[in-house]
Amino acid sequence: MTEHKEFLYPEKWLSKAAAGDRVACELRMRIISGLIESGTILSENKLAADFTVSRSPVREALKILASENIIRLERMGAVVVGLAEKEIEEIYDVRLLIETFVFERLVNMDIHELVKELSKILEMMKVAIKFQDADEFSFQDVLFHETIIRSINHSYILMIWNNLKPVMESLILLSMRVRFKEKYEDFTRIVENHELYIEAIKKKDRTLMIKSLHQNFDDVQGKVEDLWMSQQMLSKGVELENE
Amino acid sequence: MTEHKEFLYPEKWLSKAAAGDRVACELRMRIISGLIESGTILSENKLAADFTVSRSPVREALKILASENIIRLERMGAVVVGLAEKEIEEIYDVRLLIETFVFERLVNMDIHELVKELSKILEMMKVAIKFQDADEFSFQDVLFHETIIRSINHSYILMIWNNLKPVMESLILLSMRVRFKEKYEDFTRIVENHELYIEAIKKKDRTLMIKSLHQNFDDVQGKVEDLWMSQQMLSKGVELENE
DNA sequence: GGTTATATACTTGTATACAAGTATACTTCA
């Protein structure tokens, strides 16, 4: 039963969050980073003790994580599912599904405001790169895609995104943190890629959009090894809580 | 503050369900049927009193309904969103999206077992029609589509379905109950339609699948008026809990 | 030893209590 002094999830993003969300976000990061291994059985009581909160927020957190498919609520205990290669590919599928759907809608819309908004976000990303702020960069990256999705005003597509977003966010965070340290040159490519995406929207060019979308996926999801590296880094000196 | 003696949701489906799910299912039915109008503000305390449970399961229920997009959790009170025409169309979109995705996967799979399973379900549906059991029919109808979706073993597509399913279930239940009373002849068409769907899977015929899928949607979702009729019927003599 | 019973230490789900915050209505004062 080890106390985690350092939290993986950016604390500043939780300024106004309830304890339940806090626990969910931190647990999610630990699961996706691999710090908590697949197959681990989580106990409400143990988690409550670990996070020094009561069972109520913990229960809430577990419900959230279960709806995101990264844990499975069983009769006794919540077993960690995590993200293996298969799940990563599945997320890829769903993102492709919804973002292409969104794009089809965008083709028949006035995208002036959207493009302006996206350009702004892209500038923010560049600043984040300059100051080597991986967390801020990740935030803007997620926001970029969310902005596109929100623009079509489709509550049920947004529902899908809302279920996917936290996992995406964690993936991107972990991936970017590693790369800011080790593959700094990647970011020029990522920025170019997002410029391409904006361009595709501006020109309403389907194939260009698909292309940049695929490249974007590869940038985040193709690098599962990065995540494993990240896990190794992070868990260095940090004991797991296996009994 | 009226006591609802009759529940809209089939009680036998809740035999082993926790109080939270019970409340969620019943509330969902009341919202989708229109018994609880859009814009209504739900109070945890009031709901707890109405259902004679504590706030814990009510909170759980509200979280569930919020994730399904039929209520919106705000600072104070949960406001009912409900299903207007726009939402119905959006659900239509998402079902089309995921079921066509599933079909593409099916094309490269051994569908022998699936077809057998679906045929069985279809027979069950016929029996339900014969005995005029609207609830059983609805159950099998939902199961039919869920079986198709599960067959490709895609946890994130299943995640989308899991979020959509309860709403679909309610829609189908309400729609079928009305039609068992008033449009009995519809059911021969619905059965034919499902046979078409099975045929499409068997032959791996995309266009046939899309066609039957569209017809199936129209059967459930095109009839919003039915729902309003159903609401009128059901709320006859039942007071709303305004104030 | 092997099998069955029982005790114990868990688990979940629900009820209840409480703290902190927010809208509403009322009172007070100019």
Added chain:
DNA sequence: TGAAGTATACTTGTATACAAGTATATAACC
């Protein structure tokens, strides 16, 4: 009458208590 402050009756989020059920291990018995 109008504005500002205060009291009150709500709200949410969290902690805690308890009942019912389920695994695990110990003990008893054949």
